[in-house]
Amino acid sequence: xxxxxxxxxxxxxxxxxxxxxxxxxxxxxxxxxxxxxxxxxxxxxxxxxxxxxxxxxxxxxxxxxxxxxxxxxxxxxxxxxxxxxxxxxxxxxxxxxxxxxxxxxxxxxxxxxxxxxxxxxxxxxxxxxxxxxxxxxxxxxxxxxxxxxxxxxxxxxxxxxxxxxxxxxxxxxxxxxxxxxxxxxxxxxxxxxxxxxxxxxxxxxxxxxxxxxxxxxxxxxxxxxxxxxxxxxxxxxxxxxxxxxxxxxxxxxxxxxxxxxxxxxxxxxxxxxxxxxxxxxxxxxxxxxxxxxxxxxxxxxxxxxxxxxxxxxxxxxxxxxxxxxxxxxxxxxxxxxxxxxxxxxxxxxxxxxxxxxxxxxxxxxxxxxxxxxxxxxxxxxxxxxxxxxxxxxxxxxxxxxxxxxxxxxxxxxxxxxxxxxxxxxxxxxxxxxxxxxxxxxxxxxxxxxxxxxxxxxxxxxxxxxxxxxxxxxxxxxxxxxxxxxxxxxxxxxxxxxxxxxxxxxxxxxxxxxxxxxxxxxxxxxxxxxxxxxxxxxxxxxxxxxxxxxxxxxxxxxxxxxxxxxxxxxxxxxxxxxxxxxxxxxxxxxxxxxxxxxxxxxxxxxxxxxxxxxxxxxxxxxxxxxxxxxxxxxxxxxxxxxxxxxxxxxxxxxxxxxxxxxxxxxxxxxxxxxxxxxxx
Amino acid sequence: xxxxxxxxxxxxxxxxxxxxxxxxxxxxxxxxxxxxxxxxxxxxxxxxxxxxxxxxxxxxxxxxxxxxxxxxxxxxxxxxxxxxxxxxxxxxxxxxxxxxxxxxxxxxxxxxxxxxxxxxxxxxxxxxxxxxxxxxxxxxxxxxxxxxxxxxxxxxxxxxxxxxxxxxxxxxxxxxxxxxxxxxxxxxxxxxxxxxxxxxxxxxxxxxxxxxxxxxxxxxxx
Numbered sequence: 001x002x003x004x005x006x007x008x009x010x011x012x013x014x015x016x017x018x019x020x021x022x023x024x025x026x027x028x029x030x031x032x033x034x035x036x037x038x039x040x041x042x043x044x045x046x047x048x049x050x051x052x053x054x055x056x057x058x059x060x061x062x063x064x065x066x067x068x069x070x071x072x073x074x075x076x077x078x079x080x081x082x083x084x085x086x087x088x089x090x091x092x093x094x095x096x097x098x099x100x101x102x103x104x105x106x107x108x109x110x111x112x113x114x115x116x117x118x119x120x121x122x123x124x125x126x127x128x129x130x131x132x133x134x135x136x137x138x139x140x141x142x143x144x145x146x147x148x149x150x151x152x153x154x155x156x157x158x159x160x161x162x163x164x165x166x167x168x169x170x171x172x173x174x175x176x177x178x179x180x181x182x183x184x185x186x187x188x189x190x191x192x193x194x195x196x197x198x199x200x201x202x203x204x205x206x207x208x209x210x211x212x213x214x215x216x217x218x219x220x221x222x223x224x225x226x227x228x229x230x231x232x233x234x235x236x237x238x239x240x241x242x243x244x245x246x247x248x249x250x251x252x253x254x255x256x257x258x259x260x261x262x263x264x265x266x267x268x269x270x271x272x273x274x275x276x277x278x279x280x281x282x283x284x285x286x287x288x289x290x291x292x293x294x295x296x297x298x299x300x301x302x303x304x305x306x307x308x309x310x311x312x313x314x315x316x317x318x319x320x321x322x323x324x325x326x327x328x329x330x331x332x333x334x335x336x337x338x339x340x341x342x343x344x345x346x347x348x349x350x351x352x353x354x355x356x357x358x359x360x361x362x363x364x365x366x367x368x369x370x371x372x373x374x375x376x377x378x379x380x381x382x383x384x385x386x387x388x389x390x391x392x393x394x395x396x397x398x399x400x401x402x403x404x405x406x407x408x409x410x411x412x413x414x415x416x417x418x419x420x421x422x423x424x425x426x427x428x429x430x431x432x433x434x435x436x437x438x439x440x441x442x443x444x445x446x447x448x449x450x451x452x453x454x455x456x457x458x459x460x461x462x463x464x465x466x467x468x469x470x471x472x473x474x475x476x477x478x479x480x481x482x483x484x485x486x487x488x489x490x491x492x493x494x495x496x497x498x499x500x501x502x503x504x505x506x507x508x509x510x511x512x513x514x515x516x517x518x519x520x521x522x523x524x525x526x527x528x529x530x531x532x533x534x535x536x537x538x539x540x541x542x543x544x545x546x547x548x549x550x551x552x553x554x555x556x557x558x559x560x561x562x563x564x565x566x567x568x569x570x571x572x573x574x575x576x577x578x579x580x581x582x583x584x585x586x587x588x589x590x591x592x593x594x595x596x597x598x599x600x601x602x603x604x605x606x607x608x609x610x611x612x613x614x615x616x617x618x619x620x621x622x623x624x625x626x627x628x629x630x631x632x633x634x635x636x637x638x639x640x641x642x643x644x645x646x647x648x649x650x651x652x653x654x655x656x657x658x659x660x661x662x663x664x665x666x667x668x669x670x671x672x673x674x675x676x677x678x679x
Numbered sequence: 680x681x682x683x684x685x686x687x688x689x690x691x692x693x694x695x696x697x698x699x700x701x702x703x704x705x706x707x708x709x710x711x712x713x714x715x716x717x718x719x720x721x722x723x724x725x726x727x728x729x730x731x732x733x734x735x736x737x738x739x740x741x742x743x744x745x746x747x748x749x750x751x752x753x754x755x756x757x758x759x760x761x762x763x764x765x766x767x768x769x770x771x772x773x774x775x776x777x778x779x780x781x782x783x784x785x786x787x788x789x790x791x792x793x794x795x796x797x798x799x800x801x802x803x804x805x806x807x808x809x810x811x812x813x814x815x816x817x818x819x820x821x822x823x824x825x826x827x828x829x830x831x832x833x834x835x836x837x838x839x840x841x842x843x844x845x846x847x848x849x850x851x852x853x854x855x856x857x858x859x860x861x862x863x864x865x866x867x868x869x870x871x872x873x874x875x876x877x878x879x880x881x882x883x884x885x886x887x888x889x890x891x892x893x894x895x896x897x898x899x900x901x
Contacts, residue, residue: 658825659826661822669791670791
C-alpha cells in the first residue's frame with residue numbers, strides 16, 4: 001500500500017499551507033473566506049482519521065521516506081498500530097473542533113485562525129513521525145501553535161501573553177529534554193529512525209538518563225505533576241476550538257511520545273522499576289487534577305483540571321503496563337496498556353465534547369463562570385443532554401466511556417499483586433487508592449459543573465438570553481456524546497482493533513478473553529458485559545419513567561430542581577435573589593476544608609459583622625497551586641543572579657573580554673586535541 | 680609541490696618566517712620596532728602568498744599578494760609611524776609579558792595548534808597540514824598579543840597579525856574558492872575594526888577625536 005502515506009503527506013502539507021494562508025484569508029474580513037480554513041481543516045482531520053482507521057483495520061502501510069530533511073537524518077513518516085490509534089483520536093477530535101471553529105469562530109482575528117491548522121499539522125506530524133527529528137519538529141510546531149494565538153494580545157491585558165509565554169517556556173523545556181533523550185538513545189551512531197533506535201535499547205546509566213529526560217519532557221508537555229502549572233493558566237485564554245484540542249489531544253500525544261520512547265523503543269528487557277516513574281506521576285496527577293477540578297470556578301478551568309486527572313490515569317496505565325511487562329506478566333501488561341489506550345480515546349472524545357459545550361455556553365450565555373450560569377437546561381435542552389452524557393462519561397459511570405477505561409485499569413491494578421515484590425505491591429495499593437480518590441473527586445467535579453450550569457435558576461440575567469445552537473452544532477454534540485457512549489459499550493471490539501498497538505506497548509497481543517459482548521482480564525477473573533449493563537440500565541430507567549408517568553394517579557408537576565434554598569421572588573427581583581442558591585464556592589467548601597487546605601493552600605476568611613451592624617457576613621476564599629510558584633521562584637532568582645553576573649561584564653575592559661574569548665577558544669581547542677588524540 | 684621538493688621547503692620557510700615574526704611581535708617592547716616587525720611580517724606573508732600563487736598556477740593569488748603586501752608592508756606601517764609621530768610616542772616603551780613568559784606561552788600555543796591540526800587533517804596534503812598548523816599558531820599568538828598588551832596601537836597590530844594568520848590559512852589551501860575575495864574582505868574588515876577601535880580608544884584617552892589638539896585625560900571636551 002503506497003497510497004495512504006502519500007495521502008497523509010498531502011494532508012499534512014495542506015494543513016501547514018492553510019496555517020500560512022489563514023491570516024491572509026481572514027484578513028480579507030469576509031466570513032465565508034474565514035470559514036474556508038476550518039472547513040479545510042475538517043476535511044484534513046477526517047482524512048487523517050480515515051487513514052488511521054484503515055491502518056488499524058487493514059494493517060500498517062509502508063513507511064514513506066520524505067525527499068527533504070536534514071542531511072544527517074532523512075525524515076520519514078510511518079503509521080503503525082500505536083500511532084494510528086492516537087491519530088484516530090486526533091482526526092475525530094480535530095474534525096469536531098474545526099466544525100465548531102467554522103460555525104463559531106469564523107470572525108476570529110488572523111492569529112487565532114492560524115492556531116488550529118498549525119496545531120493539527122504539528123500533532124499529525126508528531127504522530128506520523130518515524131524518526132526522532134520529525135517527532136521533535138512536530139512537537140515544535142505544536143508548541144508554536146499554542147503560543148501563536150496569544151502571542152500579541154491587547155496591551156492592556158497581560159494575562160494571556162504571560163500564560164502563553166509560560167506555556168512556551170514549558171514546551172521548550174520539554175523539547176530540550178526530549179531532544180537530549182533521543183540523542184542519548186541514538187548514541188554515536190547518529191541514526192535517528194525508530195527502527196534503528198529500537199535495535200539498540202538503552203542500558204545502564206543511559207537508560208536511567210533517558211527515563212528521567214523523557215519523564216521531564218513528556219511530563220512538561222502533557223502536564224504531569226509537578227510540571228502541570230502552565231495548563232490551567234493557558235486553557236481559559238485559548239479559543240474554544242484550540243482549547244478543546246489542547247485539552248483532549250495534546251496531552252495524549254505527549255503520552256504517546258513517552259510510550260513510544262519508553263515502552264516501545266526502550267521497553268524490552270527493562271527492570272521492574274521501569275514503569276514506576278510513570279505510575280507515580282500518573283497517580284499524583286490524577287488525584288491532584290481531580291481535586292483542583294472540584295475547586296475551580298471557571299468552567300474551562302474545571303474541564304482542564306479534570307482532563308489532567310484523566311491524563312494521569314492514562315499515564316498510570318502505561319507505567320503499570322511497563323512494570324508488569326518487566327515482571328513477565330504479558331497478558332496483564334496488555335490489559336493495562338489496553339486500559340490506557342481505551343481511556344485515552346474515550347477521554348479525548350468526551351473532553352472535546354465538554355470543552356466545546358463550554359465554548360457554546362460562553363457564546364450563548366455570555367459567561368463561563370459557574371456563578372453566572374444556571375438553569376440552562378431550559379434554554380439549551382439538546383446541549384444539556386449531550387453535556388450530561390459527557391459528564392457521565394467523565395464521572396466514570398457505566399456504561400459510558402470513562403467507566404470502561406477505569407474498570408480495565410482497576411482490573412489490572414488489582415491483579416498486579418502477582419508481581420510479588422513488596423515495594424511494588426505497596427505502590428500498587430497506593431495507586432488503587434489514588435484511582436479511587438481521583439474517580440470520586442472527578443465525579444464530584446462533573447456533578448458540580450453540570451448541575452450548577454444547567455440546573456437551578458439563572459444566576460445572572462444574561463443567562464436567560466441563551467439559545468439552542470444551530471442544527472449542525474447540536475448534531476456534533478450529540479454525535480460526540482454518542483461516541484462517548486459507544487466506546488463505553490464496545491470496549492471489546494476496540495481492544496481487538498488496538499491489538500497492534502498493544503503488542504507494541506506491552507509486547508503481548510492482548511487478553512484472549514475479549515469478545516463483542518464481554519471483556520475480562522482472565523478466564524477466572526470477573527467479566528464486564530457493557531451491552532448487558534446498558535440494556536439493564538435502559539430497562540430500569542424506562543420502567544421507572546413508565547411507572548411514574550402511567551401508573552401514578554397524580555398528574556405530572558414540574559418542581560424546582562437543584563434549587564436548594566432558593567427564596568420565592570420578592571416583587572423588586574423578578575427572577576428571585578440568585579445569591580440564595582448554592583454557589584460554586586459553597587459547593588466546593590467541604591472538599592476545600594478537607595483536602596484543599598493542605599494540597600492547594602486554600603484559605604477562607606470569614607468576616608462577621610459586629611453586633612448591631614446590619615451588614616451581611618462575608619465568606620471569602622481562595623486557593624492557589626503551590627507547585628508552580630515553587631518551581632518558578634528559584635528560576636526567577638536564578639535569572640536575576642545571571643542578570644547580575646552579566647551586568648558585571650559591561651564594566652570589563654576590552655582586554656578582559658578578549659581574554660575570555662581567548663581562553664574559551666583555548667579550552668575548546670584543548671578538548672579537540674584531547675578528543676582527536678583519543679580517537 | 681611534493682613534500683621534500685624545494686618549492687615545498689621554500690613555502691614552509693616563508694610560513695615559518697611569518698610565525699617567527701609573530702613571536703617577535705609578542706615580546707617586542709618598543710612601539711616603533713613593533714611597527715617594523717609587523718611590516719616585515721606583512722612582507723613575508725605577501726611573499727608566501729605569491730609563492731603559493733606561483734606554484735598553484737593561480738595568477739589571482741599573485742594579485743592578492745601584491746595588494747596584501749602593499750597594504751600591510753607599506754601603507755599600514757607608514758600610517759602607524761605617522762600616528763606615533765603625531766602622538767609623540769616614538770620613544771614609548773610598553774612592557775608586555777617579558778621575553779621568557781612570552782616565549783613559553785607562544786611555544787605552548789604552537790604545540791596546541793599542532794596537536795589540534797595534525798590529527799584532524801590526516802590524509803590531507805602535507806603542505807596544507809603544516810600550513811594550517813602554522814596559521815592557527817599565528818592566529819593564537821595574535822590573540823595572545825591582543826590580551827597581553829595595553830596600548831591601543833599594539834592591540835591593533837595584534838588584530839592585524841591575527842588576520843595575517845587567517846590569510847595564510849586561506850591561501851595555503853589549493854582549490855579553495857573565492858580566496859582573493861575572502862582575503863580582501865578579511866583585510867577590509869580588520870582595517871575597519873582597527874580604525875573603529877582607535878576612534879574609541881582615542882575618544883577615551885584623549886577626550887576627543889581631534890588629533891591636532893590633544894588634551895590631557897580627564898579634561899572635559901569642549
